Amino acid sequence: MNLLQLLLIVLGLTGAVAMVWAAFAGPSPKKESTRRLKQVRFRHSDNAVERVEMQMRKAVAARRPRTYQVAGSSSRIEALALRLHRTGKGWTLQQYVWTSFGLFALVGLLVFLKSGAPLLALVVGVFAGAGLPHVVVNYLIKKRNTQFTVKFADAIDLLVRGLRSGLPVSETLGIVANEVPGPVGEEFKLITERIKIGKSMEDALQDTANRLDMAEFSFFCITLAIQRETGGNLAETLANLSDVLRKRAQMKLKIRAMSSESKASAYIVGSLPFIVFAMIYWVNSGYIGKFFLDERLMVAGLGGLVWMSIGAFIMAKMVSFEI
Known part of the structure; x- marks a missing residue:
């Protein structure tokens, strides 16, 4: 056994020990004690800023989107159906599966007839059948999210004007659904329909936030949740949120240009x-x-x-x- 082999064995054993230690090591006692002390301080504090921060932490924790289990075919099917819904095209799982299978068969057959290599035809067919629909769905989701982000700040401004004129929140949501075109109006229309059939506004908003999985709409839901628990001027809070979203969009465009x-x-x-x-x-x-x-x-x-x-x-x- 030469020196190189011995060095590789030592590095492999060191890496294995490090992975085992990382897998079974618990959280840092110092960080855990700091976190608990912070929770106790927020819970019993009389400072309004710390109370609002505690309410925001609770709202964020309560409104984390549901994660699908890795194991099990049903969870993967639900995740795929959710992705198809985010495109806004109304595609079904059957259409997606048949399109993928058709691309696999067509591209694989063309490559096999051209090259006569079955292995290459299989690899290229699988790449086309599994990759192209996935890329198209990602592109449509990104395009719809961009359209939503562009109009969402205007929708919040419309909500602010409705609240300042004395209308309740539920009625202003209906105005947004009717007046704002594109994905924003579609999603707010679904929210108002859920409210009409008996769902609470928080549950209806949270269902939409889980389906969209967008930071901008999550900010909107958290803002409403904090306002309902702590009170305050909702119109002013939403106006500040609209300004933040516009600056966020400007920063994205600046980074995109750079x-x-x-x-x-x-x-x-x-x-x-x-x-x-x-x-x-x-x-x-x-x-x-x-x-x-x-x-x-x-x-x-x-x-x-x-x-x-x-x-x-x-x-x-x-x-x-x-x-």
Whole structure:
């Protein structure tokens, strides 16, 4: 056994011990005691600021979105149905499954007829059938969330004007549902319909917050919950929230503009291998045609694709900022 093998064994054992310790180690006693002391101080404090902070912590904890279990097919089906609902297109699970299967069969058959390599046809077919619908759904969800965010501040301003004119909150929600177009009006219409059939306003808002999973709407729900428990001028609170949301949107646009050069470079670098491959195949198909016949070349190509995917994922995370 040489020195390199011994060093690898020592590093492996050290990593295994560290993972076991991290898995079974409990929370830090110092952090736990600090957290409990803070809870006691907030609970028995006479300071209005600390009482509001405690109410906000309770509201946030009570309004965390429901998480689906990892195990079990029913939970995954519910998560997929929720994603399809967020697109706003009214697609069903059956349509999504049949579309994925159709893409898998069509793309796999075309690749097999062109290359004669069943392994390559299977991999490309699975990638197309599972990846393309997922990408399209993500794009539509992001597009609808952007439309919602653009109009949501205006909807809150309309709520503020209705409250200042003396209307109750439930009636102003109905006005927003009728006056604001797009996803905002659709979601507020669902909220008013739930209230009409007997649900409380908090439950109706929380159902929408769980389905949308957007920070802006969660801020709105938390603001209403804190106001109902602590009192105060709701119109002024919502006006401040509208101003915060507009500044948040402006900051997102500023970050988007600053990171656009890096994103463009990543798109160009990531697409160059595929463009060069397509150009060479178009000019001289016999030169690169062995790529679809030799299994070693296919394995090397798939390995390169995996590493490129990892690099693209890292670059996407580097230019992604949470506000």
